[in-house]
Amino acid sequence: MINPWDGLVELREIGEFGLIARIRNRLPAYLPRVFQGIGDDAAIASLSPGNDLVSTVDLMVEEVHFNLALTSAHLLGRKSLAVNLSDMAAMGARPRFALISLALPARIRVESVDEFYLGFLEMAEAHGVSLIGGDTSFSPDRLFISVTLLGEGKKEILVCRHGARPGDDLYVTGTLGDSLLGLSLARTLQGKSPLPDEKYLLEKHFNPIPRVQEGLALAEKGLATAMIDVSDGLFSDLRHICEESRVGATVFAQRIPQSNAFQSLSPALGRSGWQSAVRGGEDYELLFSAPPQKASEVMALARQWECGVTCIGKVEPISHGIIIRDEQGQVGPELLKGFDHFAAWEQN
Amino acid sequence: MINPWDGLVELREIGEFGLIARIRNRLPAYLPRVFQGIGDDAAIASLSPGNDLVSTVDLMVEEVHFNLALTSAHLLGRKSLAVNLSDMAAMGARPRFALISLALPARIRVESVDEFYLGFLEMAEAHGVSLIGGDTSFSPDRLFISVTLLGEGKKEILVCRHGARPGDDLYVTGTLGDSLLGLSLARTLQGKSPLPDEKYLLEKHFNPIPRVQEGLALAEKGLATAMIDVSDGLFSDLRHICEESRVGATVFAQRIPQSNAFQSLSPALGRSGWQSAVRGGEDYELLFSAPPQKASEVMALARQWECGVTCIGKVEPISHGIIIRDEQGQVGPELLKGFDHFAAWEQN
Numbered sequence: 001m002i003n004p005w006d007g008l009v010e011l012r013e014i015g016e017f018g019l020i021a022r023i024r025n026r027l028p029a030y031l032p033r034v035f036q037g038i039g040d041d042a043a044i045a046s047l048s049p050g051n052d053l054v055s056t057v058d059l060m061v062e063e064v065h066f067n068l069a070l071t072s073a074h075l076l077g078r079k080s081l082a083v084n085l086s087d088m089a090a091m092g093a094r095p096r097f098a099l100i101s102l103a104l105p106a107r108i109r110v111e112s113v114d115e116f117y118l119g120f121l122e123m124a125e126a127h128g129v130s131l132i133g134g135d136t137s138f139s140p141d142r143l144f145i146s147v148t149l150l151g152e153g154k155k156e157i158l159v160c161r162h163g164a165r166p167g168d169d170l171y172v173t174g175t176l177g178d179s180l181l182g183l184s185l186a187r188t189l190q191g192k193s194p195l196p197d198e199k200y201l202l203e204k205h206f207n208p209i210p211r212v213q214e215g216l217a218l219a220e221k222g223l224a225t226a227m228i229d230v231s232d233g234l235f236s237d238l239r240h241i242c243e244e245s246r247v248g249a250t251v252f253a254q255r256i257p258q259s260n261a262f263q264s265l266s267p268a269l270g271r272s273g274w275q276s277a278v279r280g281g282e283d284y285e286l287l288f289s290a291p292p293q294k295a296s297e298v299m300a301l302a303r304q305w306e307c308g309v310t311c312i313g314k315v316e317p318i319s320h321g322i323i324i325r326d327e328q329g330q331v332g333p334e335l336l337k338g339f340d341h342f343a344a345w346e347q348n
Numbered sequence: 349m350i351n352p353w354d355g356l357v358e359l360r361e362i363g364e365f366g367l368i369a370r371i372r373n374r375l376p377a378y379l380p381r382v383f384q385g386i387g388d389d390a391a392i393a394s395l396s397p398g399n400d401l402v403s404t405v406d407l408m409v410e411e412v413h414f415n416l417a418l419t420s421a422h423l424l425g426r427k428s429l430a431v432n433l434s435d436m437a438a439m440g441a442r443p444r445f446a447l448i449s450l451a452l453p454a455r456i457r458v459e460s461v462d463e464f465y466l467g468f469l470e471m472a473e474a475h476g477v478s479l480i481g482g483d484t485s486f487s488p489d490r491l492f493i494s495v496t497l498l499g500e501g502k503k504e505i506l507v508c509r510h511g512a513r514p515g516d517d518l519y520v521t522g523t524l525g526d527s528l529l530g531l532s533l534a535r536t537l538q539g540k541s542p543l544p545d546e547k548y549l550l551e552k553h554f555n556p557i558p559r560v561q562e563g564l565a566l567a568e569k570g571l572a573t574a575m576i577d578v579s580d581g582l583f584s585d586l587r588h589i590c591e592e593s594r595v596g597a598t599v600f601a602q603r604i605p606q607s608n609a610f611q612s613l614s615p616a617l618g619r620s621g622w623q624s625a626v627r628g629g630e631d632y633e634l635l636f637s638a639p640p641q642k643a644s645e646v647m648a649l650a651r652q653w654e655c656g657v658t659c660i661g662k663v664e665p666i667s668h669g670i671i672i673r674d675e676q677g678q679v680g681p682e683l684l685k686g687f688d689h690f691a692a693w694e695q696n
Binding site: 036040044060065093140149150 | 383384387388389390391392393394395397398400401402403404405406407408409411412413434435436438439441445447448449450451480481482483484485486487488489490492494496497498499501503506508509510575576577592
């Protein structure tokens with residue numbers, strides 16, 4: 001298979017400034033709230049008065065977070081912004097501006113860089129985000145992508161990790177485990193056309209949809225007391241909420257939402273059951289807590305969402321710890337360990 | 349020589365969350381204007397009402413922008429923020445918040461990462477900057493640093509590249525060429541203790557001082573019509589001002605400011621004369637234009653600056669092009685080429 005990232009027209013021929021010119025040419029002529037975008041020492045943009053600045057950054061490293069043989073430049077561009085949008089969603093903030101750092105190996109085709117930016121800008125436009133700056137550099141061997149996303153929201157309604165209270169219900173949007181299963185699947189496909197269920201899982205991994213509107217609605221209606229996006233695996237992310245809120249939690253294993261595609265294809269890939277659905281990560285769903293008296297409001301709101309929502313457990317006092325219950329009773333805490341790229345590379 | 353970056357206590361032992369905990373422990377207990385800093389999906393910070401957001405990002409790749417055998421972790425931490433502060437200075441904006449992406453090879457000692465952050469936070473504190481977020485990842489081979497810096501300023505007084513007008517004087521702060529000479533020197537020292545002049549040049553490369561106060565003052569007093577920081581070499585950066593302002597320029601070679609250390613040590617390193625002072629880059633001085641009727645005001649302001657300022661030429665109509673004049677007359681444009689990491693790696 002020809003790797004579409006490689007090619008004869010190479011980056012060093014156009015250089016860094018040539019690359020910047022190509023990016024500028026792809027931007028809309030008018031960017032709202034932007035007074036100075038790409039092409040100066042820094043960008044100038046403004047947020048609405050009374051709104052607070054929300055900022056997040058996400059780093060993706062070739063062969064750690066993605067494999068160029070498995071994804072397209074276009075999808076990688078989309079995803080590099082989507083993972084940041086997911087963080088913004090988990091605050092209930094409105095995304096506004098993005099900056100991007102790219103370290104590019106000289107072997108990468110200029111056309112692939114163009115496709116990357118097209119995907120990035122497509123995702124940006126879908127969420128009202130303006131690309132306002134960046135830096136590009138040569139990289140001797142590996143593609144690095146770091147995206148900073150800036151957003152806004154009133155600090156009184158933004159949702160942090162530290163607001164969960166004992167008695168709150170725990171919810172998760174969408175379904176879990178699809179992304180990791182999609183990645184496993186991609187490694188076995190070897191050029192075969194995917195069937196519909198397979199395509200669904202591949203999309204969940206390579207083209208995730210951040211829950212921006214869902215996060216915004218939960219914050220604006222004051223329903224969520226704590227929120228996080230599920231990127232390292234359900235229990236790793238739940239642990240962050242519990243640590244920051246100084247609470248414990250009970251999760252009911254049989255309630256963990258699994259898609260039809262996951263249920264039908266996971267056994268053949270040796271990854272069936274809720275244990276597989278919560279391991280791994282990159283789900284980019286929202287995990288949040290809400291008071292029980294808001295349950296009907298949460299469910300009413302979620303009926304407007306394509307992704308849906310599931311109540312998977314409840315918040316407990318800190319002395320309770322984090323406990324999973326399945327049909328056989330309580331499950332050991334070794335599953336609580338999240339995904340760690342430092343450790344994962346070592347095991348490969 | 350033992351490379352202080354390598355060691356037995358390795359990053360994979362503490363993992364990503366252990367690393368984040370170490371960073372959080374080093375931060376001041378109170379960060380002004382920060383409602384939620386490191387430890388959530390995104391940070392929440394606010395700018396003053398009526399002020400505009402200024403944002404910049406800079407990327408540094410191991411063996412492209414720095415060599416771990418030549419610098420210390422502490423100095424690299426300082427410099428990774430200083431290069432961003434220099435961009436902020438070139439807008440005349442006030443730096444406020446930083447986010448950092450680090451991709452770390454497992455071979456790097458945890459202590460080196462700590463030293464890196466100490467240097468970073470030292471530079472941050474000196475300029476009133478709060479570290480509010482970041483992402484860390486494993487990197488299979490190479491250290492990669494991306495820093496986003498957010499600042500504020502009123503858009504009416506911020507200084508872009510596009511405001512230079514024919515007739516304006518061209519100024520540069522400090523001296524040029526020291527940084528590149530310092531790097532050449534570092535490669536020849538091989539463990540010898542540097543003499544005072546040598547130490548001066550090494551500091552200019554490995555521990556540059558961004559001209560933040562100088563840039564702010566020029567903007568606040570409305571003196572500069574266009575401004576840029578000299579990071580790619582004088583003529584490469586001047587070309588950016590000329591392109592964005594649609595003007596030409598004349599630079600008088602004999603006026604290009606050279607330090608005593610540069611003049612005394614450059615001949616032995618084969619890099620004497622103004623041609624060497626303007627080639628290369630990483631000077632992190634400010635290049636700006638100002639109307640001739642403001643000349644005395646500029647010089648009065650600069651008398652308060654330790655770095656000083658030099659008028660090196662003037663802005664011309666676009667038809668004039670960019671011209672350098674030395675004692676022999678006009679100098680060819682091949683010197684106008686800036687530094688390009690894509691091209692430079694190829695030549696190595």
